[in-house]
Amino acid sequence: MPDLPRDSDDQLGDDFDDQFGHRRDDDDASVRPSDDPLGDALSPEIQEVLARLTGGQVDPEMAKALKDMGIDQVDPAMLQMMVGQMQSMFASTDTDAFNLTLATDTARKTVSEAGDSVVGEPARRQLAQAVQVAELWLDEVTAFEAPGISTHAWSRAEWVEATMTTWGTLVEPVAEGVGRAVGDAMRAQLQQLGEGGLPEGLLPAGVDPAAMLGQMEPVLAKMSGAMFGLQVGQAVGTLATETVSGTEVGLPLVADRSVALLPANVEAFAEGLGVDLDQVRIYLAVREAARVRLFSEVPWIGPQLVAAVRDYARDISIDTDRIESALQSVDASDATALQSALQDQLFRPDPSPAQRAALARLETYLALVEGWVDVVADRATRDHLPQSAALGEAVRRRRATGGPAEKAFAGLVGLELRPRRLRDAANLWAALEAKHGADGRDAGWGHPDVAPTGADLDDPLGYVERFGTSESADLDAALDQLLSESEAGPSDGDGRSGEAGPSDEDGR
Template identity: 80%
Template sequence: MPDHPHSSDHPADDGSESGQGMGSGLPPEIEQMLARLTGGTLDPDMAKALKDMGVDKIDPSMMQMMVGQLQAMFASPDTDAFNVGLATDAARKAVSAAGDAVVSEVANRQTAQAAQVAELWLDEVTSFEAPGVTTHAWSRAEWVEASMPVWRTLVEPVAEGVGRAVGAALHTQLEQLGEGALPEGMFPPGVDPSMLIGQMEPMVAKMSGAMFGLQVGQAVGALATETVSGTEVGLPVVADRSVVLLPANVEAFAEGLGVDLEQVRLYLAVREAARVRLFSEVPWIGPQLVAAVRDYARDITIDTDRIESALQSVDPTDAEALQAALQDQLFRPDQSPAQRAALGRLETYLALVEGWVDVVTDRATRAHLPQAAALGEAVRRRRATGGPAEKAFAGLVGLELRPRRLRDAANLWSALESAHGSSGRDAAWGHPDVAPTGADLDDPLGYVERVGSSDSAALDAALDQILRGGEDSAGTTSES
């Protein structure tokens, strides 16, 4: 019987010019794949170790499936920390499994009309101008494709941090090993496992990038089935500053609200158009959000002891349990002081963005939509139970946002508006050095006093409005 019985099943498609193996005793498919991963040559010690582990005895059909999966994972010639192709593919598969369809012409027209009306209403309540009238009604898959470049920018620093941590952990563990340190038979006699690290590094880098890519893809895919508009997550993930709605998700959001779908569509279009204006007219806020994520990623660490402890309780033959244990532990790094500071800035900026959108949307819709207050309440409930932004960050970078800061931010913008009008409210975005901070969210009236002169009566009126019901100031309760 040949050393690798299934090699004859593929005499001419094993990736080599002659169809013959390299003499290692491994299946030609594995030989060629390992050679590509290790710079074109197959290390004899690695080949012998794999053969001694029984790789050459694997069932041919299982071998083909395994090789296909590994080749897809390692298809890219680069050792990127984040496999964006794999992430996009995983996200598209997720939305396809959940159900997705091409947007109809009717839905396109309805979205365009809602956006036009939204812009007219916003013109009356904010000094920020619309960047244009471009409108899109997207399917879930279209949102995935359009937003993935920005997700890549946001999560790549985290992926790099994870990759460094995984590589460092591997180096540390293998450098501490010597002959006899591993279970008997895992490596042939005389082979020092630490010497194999150089050969394994490219493969480990690709595996780390693939694991993170899959996680990002699954998170973005899940998000695409929920988000009602292009930038509902509070981040400028749609690069062309268009007003985007996802009709299927808008309809799903409207179910059970007892509100006419047209009102729901108009209300959500106003929120989206307001957010697009903000990102366009305040060019520093988007980069600041990205910088906060990057600062968080720069100091990322992984508790390898916790990972090892988790793996000890998992059956190594149970692939699903193994993956779950790794993901549960690997992507929950302990936070350093620098990371906590970055997280605080990120939460503050996101709260300021959404709080401003809450206030402006209320001002734009309360005279036009009979159910504006009810819709504001529905949006607030959606956030309180873990909205798209919270889920996205928790899944991608382990950051859990606190919805309570959004109400604080809405109170601050309302106080500014009461004291200085809508132009004074919007002027606070003029520069990051004068924009509200986390401390200002705790003391909105103190911030109002610092940004401009106002008599005590106006300040008392603003304070009275907030204390009488902060939700009213953001349009989140019904008017009497």
């Protein structure tokens, strides 16, 4: 009978045995606590978990040292989960800035704990009908056409799967900075440890912690990637329990330009509004369909938004000293407190000049997108939905109290967006429409050079007055004249086609 491949956990245990001299009983497939007399050092449950991690026995001195560090206060079930994650992490060959697979799994677990279910066929039909109505109404109020992609009715887990790759792209620069900072902090602590710097028995006799630095580099990288992956997964998972559509946060998260809504979250949003659920569903479908049209018809805005987020994240300056202080002052056995302390240190840095510039661009672009959606949704629904105004006000209140977008960016890249910019942008688009019509309003997206800026949001009426001024009209007329002359060909002095070139005398 051929030998079966060995499980990765078995190999991990053997590797640990080889390094630290522990013993594994291969004749017994189950993992048992050590038979060594540990007395009252650790409970049998925790001994079993540690035996699984070490591949066999738990050294009494090591057990005593771990108890002194407070491991006996940790819930055995939580410790069991942590051990499983550690074994999975160390067996992984992932070398990215953060563990995207772990982030996705964590997000899915987060939504599962909050409650999630498969979207049934009746809900899918209701959503498809709502989107069809929304597209018809939008055709009447905007020149931007629908991309013609299918409609999605997603569960929370499906939204996670569909958007996580884009989230990974957005936060990758933060993950790289966090990895460097956490690695530097832990290396600094190890380098300061000499003989006797750790509790006796935690490491084999004669092992210098500082000498292990080189060997621990890959482990530190994986630990950092796993930590940030957990952070991203929890943030995205929490967001999935609140967001009502694919791109409510204002970013092009859905790759196929489809109109996607989450029926469970739409129903949760409708609770307490006193508005018929059908009206709520159609109104949110109008907003999402408008946003999808914008991202499809204005190809530069999506990349600009992503670039602004990455530029902000890339220049995050993380104070290593503060991280070291957090690691020293928090009880290592309290995983929640440790994560909270690290989050406070990692994700709220003082912005640099480059970050301020990136933040200004991001706030401006997000405000322009959502302000335009506000105006277009109002125009599309006010003659059709009796509660259109109430629904618009509900959306504005949701943003003002910290909607999904604000929570997402605050948790992932330390951004706190200002709702005031959204109101300013809506006022600008409405004023532009009042003076130049819907086509003129949408023409403001024609090119990044003519799109409104942050300064224009401070003075929307000034932008409206400058947009389509006589200077621009004269330039357009001159361009039309050049094009018409080019098509007609050269003219001669009698007015016929063609004009003589300069004479020798004129040309000298």
